[in-house]
Amino acid sequence: MKVALTIAGSDSCGGAGIQADLKTFGALGVYGMSVITAVTAQNSKAVLGVREMDAAFVREQIDCLFEDIRIDAVKIGMVSNIEIIDVIGECLKKNRAANIVVDPVMVSKSGYPLLRPEAVNELIKVLFPLAEVVTPNLAEAELITGDKIENTGQMERAAVKIYRLGGAKVIVKGGHLTEGAADVYYDGREFRHFKGTRIENKNTHGTGCTFSSAIAAFLARGCPLDQAVGRAKEYVSGAIRNSLKLGGGTDLINHFYHLGQVP
Numbered sequence: 001m002k003v004a005l006t007i008a009g010s011d012s013c014g015g016a017g018i019q020a021d022l023k024t025f026g027a028l029g030v031y032g033m034s035v036i037t038a039v040t041a042q043n044s045k046a047v048l049g050v051r052e053m054d055a056a057f058v059r060e061q062i063d064c065l066f067e068d069i070r071i072d073a074v075k076i077g078m079v080s081n082i083e084i085i086d087v088i089g090e091c092l093k094k095n096r097a098a099n100i101v102v103d104p105v106m107v108s109k110s111g112y113p114l115l116r117p118e119a120v121n122e123l124i125k126v127l128f129p130l131a132e133v134v135t136p137n138l139a140e141a142e143l144i145t146g147d148k149i150e151n152t153g154q155m156e157r158a159a160v161k162i163y164r165l166g167g168a169k170v171i172v173k174g175g176h177l178t179e180g181a182a183d184v185y186y187d188g189r190e191f192r193h194f195k196g197t198r199i200e201n202k203n204t205h206g207t208g209c210t211f212s213s214a215i216a217a218f219l220a221r222g223c224p225l226d227q228a229v230g231r232a233k234e235y236v237s238g239a240i241r242n243s244l245k246l247g248g249g250t251d252l253i254n255h256f257y258h259l260g261q262v263p
C-alpha cells in the first residue's frame with residue numbers, strides 16, 4: 001500500500017485541513033498519516049480561533065514517522081509560523097522526503113489568517129525549493145508575486161514568477177475566477193491549462209486542501225505529475241458537485257458520494 005503524509009492544520013468541521021486530506025487519501029486508495037501544525041475551531045461559517053502547535057512537537061511528529069515508515073508523498077498545508085516552517089524544512093531535508101506538494105495556505109475562505117504575515121517569505125524561501133509542485137490560489141499567487149491576477153495571461157505570468165522563486169512546478173488555481181475554473185500549470189518549460197467545468201453557485205470549503213492532497217495521493221501511486229494534476233482536478237470536481245449543505249455557511253466537500261447510501 002502506498003503511503004501519504006499530510007502536514008497541516010486541523011479543521012474541526014472536517015471540510016478543509018488535515019481532515020480533508022485524510023479523507024482524500026482514503027478515497028484514493030492511499031494510506032494516510034498526519035502531522036498537525038495547528039488546531040482551529042472552525043465551522044462551515046467561520047474560523048473562531050487557532051492554537052499553534054509547539055514547533056518542537058511538530059518535529060517529534062515528523063521524525064517518528066520517517067524513522068518508522070516509508071512515505072511515498074507529502075502534502076503541506078497550513079504551517080502557521082516561521083518556527084514551524086523551519087522545523088518542517090529541516091525534517092523533510094534530513095529524511096530525504098520526495099513528492100512534496102506545497103499548498104501555500106494563507107487565509108481561510110471566511111477571511112481568517114492561517115499564516116502569520118511575517119512567515120510568508122519563510123514559506124517561500126524554505127518550503128518552495130523542497131516542493132515538486134506548489135499550488136497557490138489566485139489571492140496567494142497575487143501576494144507571492146505582488147501582481148494583480150484576473151485572467152489566464154496573468155495566471156501564466158504569475159506561474160513563471162513563482163517557478164523562479166524555488167524551481168518547483170506551479171499550479172495557479174482558478175477556483176476564484178469569475179468565469180470558468182481553469183487551473184494553469186507550468187513545469188519550467190511549458191504551460192498546460194486544466195479547464196474543468198465551473199460548478200455554479202457552489203461556495204465550497206476545502207477545495208484547495210482536497211486538490212493538493214489528491215495530487216499527493218496520485219504521486220504516491222506513481223502517476224507522473226501532469227497526470228496527477230488532471231486526475232486531482234477530476235476528483236475535486238466530483239467532490240464539489242456532490243458537496244453537502246450540513247451547516248449555515250459554505251457547502252462541505254463530499255469525498256464519499258460514490259459509496260452511495262450507507263446500509
Ligand SMILES: Nc1ncnc2c1ncn2[C@@H]1O[C@H](COP(=O)(O)OP(=O)(O)OP(=O)(O)O)[C@@H](O)[C@H]1O
Pocket residue numbers: 016108109136137138173174175176181182183196197198199200202204205206207208209210211233236237240
Ligand atoms: N466552483 C468550482 N467549480 C469547479 N471547480 C472548482 C470550483 N471552485 C474551485 N474549483 C477547483 O478546485 C480546485 C481548488 O481551487 P481553489 O481556487 O478553490 O483553491 P483554494 O482557494 O485554495 O481552496 P480553499 O482555500 O477553499 O481550500 C481547483 O482545481 C479549482 O479549479
Ligand SMILES: Cc1ncc(COP(=O)(O)O)c(N)n1
Pocket residue numbers: 008009010011016017018040077078105107108109110114204205206207208209
Ligand atoms: C486547517 C485549515 N486549513 C486550510 C484551510 C483553507 O480552506 P478554506 O480556504 O476553504 O477555508 C482552512 N480553512 N483550515
